[in-house]
Every structure is written in structure tokens, then in C-alpha cells.
Amino acid sequence: MLDSxxxxxxxxxxxxxxxxxxPVDPLTESFPGIDVVDxxxxxxxxxxxxxxxxxxxxxxxxxxxxxxxxxxxxxxxxDYGHLLDSMVxxxxxxxxxxxxxxxxxxxxxxxxxxxxxxxxGCTEEDVLAATEYIVPSLELxxxxxxxxxxxxxxxxxxxxxxxxxxxxxxxxTPAELAAAxxxxxxxxxxxxxxxxxxxxxxxxAVLGNPTWCVAWLARKVAGFxxxxxxxxxxxxxxxxxxxxxxxxxxxxxxxxxxxSVTAEFN
Numbered sequence: 001m002l003d004s005x006x007x008x009x010x011x012x013x014x015x016x017x018x019x020x021x022x023p024v025d026p027l028t029e030s031f032p033g034i035d036v037v038d039x040x041x042x043x044x045x046x047x048x049x050x051x052x053x054x055x056x057x058x059x060x061x062x063x064x065x066x067x068x069x070x071x072x073x074x075x076x077x078x079d080y081g082h083l084l085d086s087m088v089x090x091x092x093x094x095x096x097x098x099x100x101x102x103x104x105x106x107x108x109x110x111x112x113x114x115x116x117x118x119x120x121g122c123t124e125e126d127v128l129a130a131t132e133y134i135v136p137s138l139e140l141x142x143x144x145x146x147x148x149x150x151x152x153x154x155x156x157x158x159x160x161x162x163x164x165x166x167x168x169x170x171x172x173t174p175a176e177l178a179a180a181x182x183x184x185x186x187x188x189x190x191x192x193x194x195x196x197x198x199x200x201x202x203x204x205a206v207l208g209n210p211t212w213c214v215a216w217l218a219r220k221v222a223g224f225x226x227x228x229x230x231x232x233x234x235x236x237x238x239x240x241x242x243x244x245x246x247x248x249x250x251x252x253x254x255x256x257x258x259x260s261v262t263a264e265f266n
Contacts, residue, residue: 002038006031010038011045014158017144023101024144028151039156040224046159047082058233059083060221061139062213063160064152065206065237078207079152080217081160083233089140089164089263095245097265100142100163103245105263106238107189107253109203110137110167111214113232119222124211127218130230133171134184136261138253139235140164141242165235170259182257185209189239192252201240210236 002010010027017024027034027042051057065078089095097103114132142163145154155161177184184203191199203210213236218228228234245251250264 002031002034006033007038007042008045010034010157011042011049014042014144015046015049017101021099021101023146026145026149026151026154027157028154034153034157036153036156039153042157043081043159044224047084050084050086055084055086057082058085058088059235060217060228060232061160061162061165061235062217062237063155063162065210065213067207074152077220078213078216078237079156079160080220081156081162083162083165083235087162087164088233089166091166091168091262094264094266095140095164097245097247097249100140100245102143102148103163103265104141104242105191105245105251106139106141106242107191107199107201107240108137108139108206108235108238109184109187109210109255109258110135110165111211111234111236112171113228113230113234115230117214117218117228119218119227122215122218122222124209124215127211127214128174131174133173134177134258135172136168136170136253136255136259137235138166138251138261138263139238140166140245140263165233166261166263167233168253168259168261172258177257180257184211187239187258188256190254191240191243192254193243193249198243199240201238203239205239206237210239213237
């Protein structure tokens with residue numbers, strides 16, 4: 001466990017790393033006593049600093065939502081980070097790859113809430129009832145830790161390694177998808193770089209059901225006094241492996257029955 005001064009120091013290191021695009025040594029090496037509680041508090045220090053500068057919370061992301069990643073990190077539940085309005089990027093505008101330390105792309109469906117979610121006791125049924133639209137999305141992840149040498153407290157403190165999200169144009173309600181025979185827990189997705197397929201997956205890779213991950217998130221953040229509100233975007237985890245986003249690359253993710261989303265890096 002760290003004291004408040006150490007937490008502030010660690011947050012300052014991550015703040016400067018993101019600002020200067022100059023990654024730092026793992027916090028788990030620089031602050032050997034750091035734990036998960038410290039890490040979430042460090043994350044919140046920098047989120048509050050951004051909000052004080054004018055940013056707004058647009059939603060949240062769930063990370064470590066695959067069994068493989070959980071096994072690698074030695075954990076038995078996901079983690080989460082914040083999505084700010086400044087992190088919502090447009091398909092129409094090329095993304096400056098040089099504005100990030102180690103940018104990568106992940107393929108996810110997104111949940112846009114039309115009503116707030118309950119906290120403790122939130123169920124998958126609650127999530128589906130509150131979800132206004134399902135959207136195709138790409139998450140831009142990044143690490144302010146040198147060479148992605150992260151352990152669990154490193155990624156949590158670093159806003160769950162989140163950097164941005166790009167949404168496709170399609171908007172389908174859960175009811176529309178169900179009527180079309182599309183199961184949110186069984187949507188095939190393919191990621192292309194240019195015309196070449198670079199990754200393929202299925203939403204079942206997101207701990208069996210991405211809707212479960214959204215319900216988990218609502219329950220988890222309730223313990224910190226946070227609610228998932230109407231209008232929030234929730235991205236529950238990637239159904240493919242992460243792909244490096246280098247300058248000059250373009251991506252297109254195709255979701256069976258849902259649509260597509262693109263991103264270009266210059």
C-alpha cells in the first residue's frame with residue numbers, strides 16, 4: 001500500500017509520460033508496495049485532473065476481459081478505465097500515431113446507454129434494458145509504461161491502458177439484433193489492415209458474453225460511488241488480439257450483422 005504522497009508522485013509520472021509521449025519505468029518497479037487499490041486511486045487522480053481542465057466523462061472501458069489476459073496477469077476479474085470526451089475519435093479524421101507511445105487497435109462492440117444502470121446487483125437483463133444502441137467500435141490502447149512491461153497495478157493506474165475509441169455509424173438496438181437472430185455473445189468480427197486480414201475473433205471471447213462485462217462494471221464502480229449514466233458509452237473488451245497501429249496504416253473492422261468501423265493513422 002502506498003501513502004498519498006507516493007500516489008501523487010506516481011500519478012505525476014504517468015501524466016508527464018502521456019503529455020510528453022515519454023514512457024516511464026513500470027510503477028510496480030518504482031513503487032514496490034503498489035497494489036490494486038493504489039492503482040485505481042492513481043488513475044482517479046489523473047482523471048480528476050483532466051476533468052478539472054474541462055474534459056467530461058463519456059463512459060468506461062473494461063480491460064482484461066479474456067481468460068488468456070487474466071491468466072497472464074494472475075487475476076480472476078477484469079479491470080476498468082475511463083473514457084473521456086477527448087478520447088472519442090472520428091472515423092473521418094486521421095489519427096496522429098506520433099501522439100501516442102505504443103498505439104494498438106482492438107476490436108470491440110460498444111454499448112450506448114439510454115438509461116442509467118443500477119450498481120450493486122446489476123444483471124445482464126438490466127444492461128440490455130438500459131442499452132439504447134449497440135455500435136461497432138475500435139479501441140485505441142496505449143501504454144505510458146516502457147515497452148508495455150506491465151503488471152496489473154501498472155495498467156490500472158494507466159487508465160487501463162486506454163487512449164481512445166472510434167465508433168462506426170451503425171446503431172442497432174438489442175431488440176433489433178435479437179429479432180435478426182444476432183446474439184451479442186456470438187458476433188464474428190474480422191479486422192483488416194488495408195486489404196489484409198490481420199485478426200479474427202468472436203464476442204464470446206469477452207469472458208463468454210460482453211453484456212456480462214458491462215454488468216460487472218456497473219457493480220464494480222458502484223463501490224467507488226460511480227454510476228453508469230444515460231448517454232455513457234461502455235466498451236466491454238476486445239474479441240481479437242491487439243494490433244500495432246503504425247503511421248500509414250488503416251484499419252477496418254467488420255462485425256457480422258452489425259456493420260463496420262474504420263481508423264486511419266498518419
